[in-house]
Structures are given as C-alpha cells and as structure tokens.
Amino acid sequence: MMNILRILKNVAYKTDYNNLDTLEIKEITESSTNMKEGSLFIAIKGYETDGHAYIDDAIDKGAAAIIGQNDISNLPVPYIQVENSRKALANIASNFYDNPSCKKKMIGITGTNGKTTTSYLIKHILEESGKSCSLIGTIETIINGEKDNSINTTPGAFTINKLLDRSEDEFVIIEASSHGLSQYRLEGITFDICLFLNLSHEHLDYHDSMEEYFETKALLFKKLKENGLALVNTDNEWGKKLHVRLEQENIKTYSIGVEDNSNYRMMDINVLGNGSTKLEHKQATYTLDCPMKGIHNMYNACMAYATADQLSIEEETIIKALKNFPGVDGRFQIFSQSNGAKVIIDYAHTTDAFFNCLQTAKEEGAKRIIHIFGFRGNRDTSKRHAMLELTAGLSDQYLLTLDDLNAVPLEEMIETLEEIHDAIGNDKGVVIPDRTLAIQEAMQNSIAGDWIIITGKGHESYQQAFALPTMTDKETVEYLSQ
Numbered sequence: 185m186m187n188i189l190r191i192l193k194n195v196a197y198k199t200d201y202n203n204l205d206t207l208e209i210k211e212i213t214e215s216s217t218n219m220k221e222g223s224l225f226i227a228i229k230g231y232e233t234d235g236h237a238y239i240d241d242a243i244d245k246g247a248a249a250i251i252g253q254n255d256i257s258n259l260p261v262p263y264i265q266v267e268n269s270r271k272a273l274a275n276i277a278s279n280f281y282d283n284p285s286c287k288k289k290m291i292g293i294t295g296t297n298g299k300t301t302t303s304y305l306i307k308h309i310l311e312e313s314g315k316s317c318s319l320i321g322t323i324e325t326i327i328n329g330e331k332d333n334s335i336n337t338t339p340g341a342f343t344i345n346k347l348l349d350r351s352e353d354e355f356v357i358i359e360a361s362s363h364g365l366s367q368y369r370l371e372g373i374t375f376d377i378c379l380f381l382n383l384s385h386e387h388l389d390y391h392d393s394m395e396e397y398f399e400t401k402a403l404l405f406k407k408l409k410e411n412g413l414a415l416v417n418t419d420n421e422w423g424k425k426l427h428v429r430l431e432q433e434n435i436k437t438y439s440i441g442v443e444d445n446s447n448y449r450m451m452d453i454n455v456l457g458n459g460s461t462k463l464e465h466k467q468a469t470y471t472l473d474c475p476m477k478g479i480h481n482m483y484n485a486c487m488a489y490a491t492a493d494q495l496s497i498e499e500e501t502i503i504k505a506l507k508n509f510p511g512v513d514g515r516f517q518i519f520s521q522s523n524g525a526k527v528i529i530d531y532a533h534t535t536d537a538f539f540n541c542l543q544t545a546k547e548e549g550a551k552r553i554i555h556i557f558g559f560r561g562n563r564d565t566s567k568r569h570a571m572l573e574l575t576a577g578l579s580d581q582y583l584l585t586l587d588d589l590n591a592v593p594l595e596e597m598i599e600t601l602e603e604i605h606d607a608i609g610n611d612k613g614v615v616i617p618d619r620t621l622a623i624q625e626a627m628q629n630s631i632a633g634d635w636i637i638i639t640g641k642g643h644e645s646y647q648q649a650f651a652l653p654t655m656t657d658k659e660t661v662e663y664l665s666q
C-alpha cells in the first residue's frame with residue numbers, strides 16, 4: 185500500500201477530491217484488463233484505443249482511483265486530472281518503486297541498428313569480469329538471470345520500473361528505441377552511461393523526418409545522471425552532430441571512430457575471417473578480436489569496449505571477453521551446409537543493415553550472394569524501394585518473400601512485393617511469397633561458395649504459418665539441412 189500523495193510526487197495534477205492524504209493504493213495499472221481491486225487506473229490515450237473508454241470497466245473491477253487527462257466529473261471514485269497521462273504514468277511508476285534507476289548502474293543504448301548486439305556484448309564483458317547485469321531489450325528481458333520474451337524493445341514505463349525494482353543485479357542495460365523515448369517510457373529513468381550507435385532511415389512512418397527521429401534519439405542523453413557520460417560513434421553525421429552538442433552542453437563525452445581525433449580511435453580494421461581492430465585510447469593501443477562478422481559488429485565491439493573501459497574493467501578482461509563472445513541469436517548467425525554453402529540469418533531491416541550484411545558476405549569471398557527478404561506490413565513503407573535497390577545491385581539473386589503481415593491482407597502484400605519488384609527490381613529477382621518455400625528454393629539450388637542471406641526475422645517467430653512445419657528461420661534452415 186502506498187499513499188497517493190507519495191505516488192504523485194513531482195506530478196502536476198488537479199482534482200475535486202479533498203481527501204487524497206488518506207487515499208491508499210495497492211497497485212498501479214494502465215490496463216483495465218489487468219485491474220486488481222484497490223489499484224490506481226491510469227487512462228492513456230493510445231494509438232489503437234483510448235484508455236479513458238475503460239474507466240467504467242476499471243471502476244467495476246474495484247479501482248481505488250483514476251488518473252486521466254480528460255475533463256471528467258462525477259465518478260464514484262476519486263478522479264485526478266493530469267496534462268499527459270502517459271508522462272504521468274512514468275513518473276508515478278518511478279515514485280511507486282522508489283526511483284529504482286538511482287540505485288543501479290544504468291547503461292542506455294540507442295541508435296537505429298546494433299542496440300541488441302551491443303547490449304549483449306556489454307553484458308558478456310561485465311559478467312566475464314565477475315559483475316551481475318540485467319538486460320531489457322528487443323529479444324528478452326534478463327533479470328537476476330531469469331529470462332522473459334519481450335513485447336517491446338523498450339517496455340512501458342511501469343514495466344521498466346517494476347523490472348528495475350526486481351533486479352538484484354549491479355548493472356542494468358536498457359535498449360532505448362525512439363518509440364520508447366517519444367512515448368515517455370523512459371521518463372524518470374536516469375543513466376550512468378548512454379551510447380549512441382548510428383542513425384539511418386527507419387521508422388519514418390512514425391517520425392516526420394530524419395531530423396525529428398534524431399532529436400528523439402537524442403532525448404536519451406538528457407537522462408544522464410549528474411556525472412554520467414556519453415559514448416558516441418562519430419563515424420556518421422548524426423553521431424558527429426550529437427557529440428558536438430553534448431560537448432557544448434558540458435556533458436562528458438567520448439567519441440569512437442576511425443578519425444584521428446576520436447577518443448577511442450579504431451585503426452587497422454580487418455574484417456576478414458576472425459575480425460580484429462586496433463583501438464587507441466590515451467596513447468595506449470589495444471588489439472581487439474571480434475568473432476562476429478562485419479564492420480558493423482566491429483563498431484559494436486568497440487562501443488562495448490569503451491563502455492567497459494569507462495567502467496574501469498581491466499583491458500585484458502575486456503579483450504578476452506570480446507574474443508569468446510558467443511554471438512546473438514539471429515544476428516549474422518552462420519549455418520554451414522554440407523554442400524559448402526553458407527546460410528546466414530540476420531535481423532537486418534534497414535538499407536544500412538542490408539549493405540553491411542551483403543558487403544560482409546562479399547568481403548568474406550562469397551561466390552554468389554542469394555538474399556531472401558520481405559517487407560513488414562504496416563511499418564515504414566518509404567524505405568522499401570531503397571532496400572530493394574540495394575539488394576538488386578549487390579546480390580547475385582534475390583527472393584522477395586513475406587515478412588510479418590501485421591494485419592495487412594496477404595493478397596495485398598503479395599501485390600506490393602510484385603509491384604516493387606517490377607518497378608525497382610531486375611532479372612536477378614523472383615517473388616516467392618511463402619517464406620519457408622523461398623528458403624527451400626535457395627537452399628536446394630545452392631552450390632559450394634554460395635552465401636544465402638535471410639534477413640528480417642532474426643530470432644523472431646513467424647506470425648503466420650507457412651508451408652513447412654517450422655516457426656523461425658533457424659528452424660526452417662535446420663529442417664532443410666537434415
């Protein structure tokens with residue numbers, strides 16, 4: 185039980201109810217479906233529906249009080265009006281759990297690509313150095329070693345605070361998506377270290393422009409604790425811009441990149457075979473071996489190195505940990521075939537990530553590159569042409585197939601694939617809607633030296649059933665390898 189006035193600390197509100205000082209709350213929820221008697225229900229205007237429509241339902245289920253942003257009177261339980269209930273929820277959750285992010289060493293990671301990979305790299309290094317670490321991200325949450333599948337990359341504010349409260353680990357790594365940042369899911373959370381990885385065309389169905397997308401990502405750095413520090417990959421225009429801005433704001437910032445003036449300077453990058461790079465920092469140079477393929481993963485490894493270094497972990501420990509990093513499910517995961525072909529499963533769903541995957545295969549000596557991919561329904565459609573254009577140029581063959589439909593009718597998506605293929609594609613390509621049959625086609629016709637690259641789904645399960653009895657790209661590949 186907690187008094188409502190404690191829950192409302194630092195939240196601006198108005199109410200007609202005069203006895204808040206005696207109002208005790210058992211729990212908080214934003215969902216009437218999860219209501220428990222004695223809870224505070226927070227009504228949120230959502231993207232799909234309006235939580236204010238469920239206030240009666242919440243009261244029927246025993247809500248002790250309601251918070252919302254609409255003008256409402258004459259409810260049978262106290263009503264507290266705030267300006268923005270989503271923002272209020274975040275502050276309330278933080279109050280309810282007694283500001284849990286202040287008690288942890290918090291690491292926040294943002295960028296278009298590489299958040300998940302970098303978070304697992306950092307977690308691995310921390311654990312190899314004997315420290316305990318929670319992780320909240322796209323694939324799963326790991327709290328006190330217990331894993332749960334994720335719904336969002338950045339969960340809702342209430343969930344985050346609850347997870348932080350449950351965590352007995354010393355460190356917590358959170359992947360910060362732009363949706364999460366713009367929807368106040370991280371409001372009230374403060375960080376010791378924040379990382380900016382990169383920014384490329386993505387989510388422009390949600391953000392008005394790249395500029396706005398960048399500004400949303402940059403919000404993470406407003407959440408640094410007083411002595412917190414920023415680690416920024418400055419080998420991209422957005423990283424450079426952020427680095428300059430943070431320095432002007434007197435925030436302790438380190439740049440990571442190939443340029444001479446980078447604080448962590450990458451040199452002699454070798455991405456072939458067992459990749460390695462030299463990293464120079466404060467006149468000392470270290471050699472990092474990174475078993476994950478591709479220049480993009482070299483950047484992820486260097487960002488992880490810099491983070492661990494700033495946490496005063498011994499260089500030798502970091503270097504050893506990077507070398508034995510086991511990789512991440514569905515991130516450039518290689519399945520060598522008995523006929524000498526290789527199949528790669530990767531979560532790439534941006535043009536930038538496509539380039540990294542296909543280019544890596546080329547540099548690794550692929551004789552032919554066969555790319556299997558689709559487009560997610562109800563997600564940024566403006567990136568599709570560039571994605572196909574890139575693969576039509578770099579691959580030797582491409583198979584356009586289904587990704588998640590997300591409520592787009594099957595026939596409509598197949599038509600879209602055919603239209604884009606006709607408009608942008610070339611004779612290297614073919615449309616095979618059934619994802620498992622597309623993989624089968626590529627694998628059955630493969631020869632030694634082929635690299636079959638399957639992108640888009642990574643670790644995720646299929647949303648719909650396909651012809652083969654499998655639920656993930658990995659299962660399909662293993663089924664066809666038997």
Ligand SMILES: CC(=O)N[C@H]1[C@@H](OP(=O)(O)OP(=O)(O)OC[C@H]2O[C@@H](n3ccc(=O)[nH]c3=O)[C@H](O)[C@@H]2O)O[C@H](CO)[C@@H](O)[C@@H]1O[C@H](C)C(=O)N[C@@H](C)C(=O)N[C@H](CCC(=O)O)C(=O)O
Pocket residue numbers: 214215216217227228229230231232233234235236238335336337338339340341361362363364367369
């Ligand atoms: C479009 C979007 O971002 N939606 C997010 C948002 O949902 P919402 O609050 O708008 O939900 P809503 O369904 O409209 O419901 C409104 C309110 O009514 C309440 N309600 C609803 C029904 C009912 O019977 N009773 C009831 O009380 C709901 O609990 C909610 O509070 O807030 C929820 C809680 O934080 C998120 O889980 C949810 O993410 C959905 C599932 C989603 O798919 N989001 C994607 C776009 C997303 O956020 N992706 C990024 C990663 C992107 C990337 O980089 O790939 C992420 O961080 O996951």
Ligand SMILES: Nc1ncnc2c1ncn2[C@@H]1O[C@H](COP(=O)(O)OP(=O)(O)OP(=O)(O)O)[C@@H](O)[C@H]1O
Pocket residue numbers: 295296297298299300301302322337359361381382480481483484514515516530531532533536537538540541642
């Ligand atoms: N540093 C990077 N730069 C560019 N592309 C990258 C980088 N790291 C990974 N990628 C590509 O992005 C894909 C997704 O990687 P990862 O899951 O680590 O990123 P993410 O930011 O967590 O993605 P999401 O926001 O979609 O969950 C990888 O499979 C790879 O193709």
